[in-house]
Amino acid sequence: MEQSDSHSDSSTDAGSLYRANAEGFFGEFGGAVLPPHLAGPMAEVAVAYAEASADPQFQEELQALLSKYVGRPSLLYFAENLTRQLGGARIYLKREDLNHTGAHKINHCLGEALLAKRMGKRKLIAETGAGQHGVALATAAALVGLECEIHMGAIDVAKQHPNVVRMELLGAKVVSVEEGGRSLKEAVDSAFGVYAAAPDEYFFAIGSVVGPHPFPTMVRDFQSVVGREARAQVLENEGRLPDLLIASVGGGSNAMGLFDAFLNDDSVRIMGVEPGGEGLEGDRHAATMTLGTPGALHGMLTKVLQNADGEPNAVHSIASGLDYPGVGPQHAHLESIGRAEYVSVSDAETLAAFQLLSRVEGIIPALESSHAIAQVIKVAPTLAPDAIIIANLSGRGDKDVDFVAELLRSQAPAA
Structure with a gap:
């Protein structure tokens, strides 16, 4: 699966199909x-x-x-233990958790x-x-x-x-x-x-x-450093581009930061992961891309989880940074033109991913980032061993450890 980088340094900038017009619209959104x-x-x-x-x-x-000050470039880390445990694709983590302040x-x-x-x-x-x-x-x-x-x-x-x-x-x-x-x-x-x-x-x-x-x-422009670095790093490490990018999506800044440098590379599959919460059949989720409809929120036209009157729904996620009833308009646009796909994972899957990465790689991820890891756990075993995944580890889990510990205690069977 040899794949060369056919782009010059300047051509990693996405073309007009992926950029807003003068009024700030990405297609019909924005x-x-x-x-x-x-x-x-x-x-x-x-x-x-x-x-x-x-x-x-x-x-x-x-x-x-x-x-x-921040310490860039952040590490593109080959998660060898996780790769071995899951089987299938080679898994790389873009370590935004190592930045000063602990996130992207x-x-x-x-x-x-x-x-x-x-x-x-x-x-x-x-x-x-x-x-x-x-x-x-x-x-x-x-x-x-x-x-x-x-x-x-x-x-x-x-x-x-x-x-x-x-x-x-x-x-x-x-x-x-x-x-x-x-x-x-x-x-x-x-x-x-x-x-x-x-x-x-x-x-x-x-x-x-x-x-x-x-x-x-x-x-997006300020965050695009994430994808530019990851692109150069994976070419240096593997000699080719990845097969799949995975990142969590609430509003969507860490995801757009990773995705932006690869938008022109049609061979690179792009996947955003949003909060399925306690299940899509009820209202305890924040799966905007999956179940939202076009509407206006906070000064933009985008996809929104809303009622019949156009009012935003109450939303839920185990990750505080993802419980938002809207999404960035560029994400809505990328889905509408088929350039990116969006899936959801549940709170339970996210919590399991948080624990697995901690125990297998010695890396405690933020619950937001754990949504991306949960999707990696699902997808990696289905891919060939020479496939490459880059997941954005958007933040570290220090902020979540007390909450997770309390949650795990509450779920533990009574003695």
Whole structure:
């Protein structure tokens, strides 16, 4: 299965089929669905990002921080023990868990913080679910000298308490959101409300490839370093491109970061994994790509889990960072044109994957990343031994160990 890299360095950039148009639409998805008083501030961000993207000094500063502060490039690790245990394909893990702050989120948070400072903003504001985006943004804010305010659903504040402590130690103000389902969707609503009241003061640092234009493009661009590195690393290690990419999808930033550099490579199969929760037959899941329908959410047109009135449904996932009723519009577009496929795994499968990777490879993954590992466990044995899988290990599981320990105790049979 020898396969050469037919692309030059520059041609790893995806073509226009996979890029948003001037209005921020990926096919029928995306755009900026905003009230009039926010259209101007978002247009200002779009102009500022376009200028920063073309500014070598901005790009050099960001790349220097990624290298000297975050510790990039992150490792592409051959999971030999997991490969042997499962049989079938050779399994590589893109180790974003080894980044400073423990996840992929620092990649775009540094970019957003630098852009906010360039625009003259004083404060960063954002939502967080698992807390990794909040920690990364608080870290970036401390580094560049900006104030930081993080909104987090009350359920997630309790579930991810170590990350709340980290954010506060880094100087951020953490707002616990008690409304509605008290999870990620409500955190976004709350943060967006504060931003809407004072857009001149704040920069809304959206934590995924979601929201109004230009954020789906901007966050993807900042995260695309993951895929560019993985592409070069697998060519160096194996002499060819992978057969399959796998990454978890909530909003979808870690997945788009990995997928982007391979979109033009038709031989590379692309698979996103979303939360099946407690089962797709009920409402205790967040399987937006599987069961969602086109709609508007948080300033974008995308696929949404919604009721007949167009209101977002309550959602659930064992992983706080994935319990979101929408998805990045580029993911919706990639599915609509057949370039990527999306599947779901259950909470139980995710928990089993968390334990297996910990015991077999000595790597404790985030519950978000464990969704990707759960799909690897399903798929790898069905592939030939010379097939190659790259799974994005988007974050480490330190934040989840107390929650998982309590969950396992509750499931243990009575003595």
